[in-house]
Amino acid sequence: MITSVIFDLDGVIVFTDKFHYIAWKKIADELGIYFDETLNNRLRGVSRMDCLEILLENYTGRALSDGEKIALATRKNDYYRELLAGMTPGDVSDSVRDTLSELRRRGYLISIGSSSKNAKFILEKVKLADAFDAISDGNNIDNSKPNPEVFVKAANYLNQPCNRCLVVEDAEAGINAGKAAGMATVAIGDAATSHIADHDITQISDLLGILL
Secondary structure (H helix, E strand, O other), rough: OOOOEEOEEEOOOOOOHHHHHHHHHHHHHHHHHOOHHHHHHHOOOHHHHHHHHHHHHHHHOOOOHHHHHHHHHHHHHHHHHHHOOOOOHOOOHHHHHHHHHHHHHHEEEEEEOOOOOHHHHHHHHHOOOOOOOEEOOOOOOOOOOOOOEEEEEEEHHOOOOOEEEEEEEHHHHHHHHHHHOOEEEEEEEEHHHHHOEEEOOOOHHHHHOOOO
């Protein structure tokens, strides 16, 4: 019996992939690294430092110290937050807002489970900060997806057992994290094409047909 729904943020509730791409592209250009949208797809659902390591796979310059890597990741986040600052409530679709409201009306607990350290900032910008019963994000985890930590902590915050939680994700890493946590999974977007989740949907409102 599902009692709680845990949503990934980027690509499910809001769409900030383009901002991530622009910010990482700036870092890549500064380092003389080739970077395109195909490579950017590898970064989805991955922690900031792990993203940097993926980016640096194509780096041919001198060895970078840990401090320099942290500085690069911080600069990328500064670029990203500058772009996020322009977000408004209009960046969340009516379908997302209506689906969240209907799930609440039906008695489900809802949470965010995101590797992003900017989750709360984004939710505030789009006026969804109070829409969730809990937020588990990159600020309270040590391991990014496909490690299940972010979802397990979301379940703990909701005071719900993992086997009563359903994860909604747009990345394979997130689906695998949900499965590793022992949760039911729903794939949307790119993740739906892999057919590894318990359910595949084409739009967020399709959830309402699964969670009756």
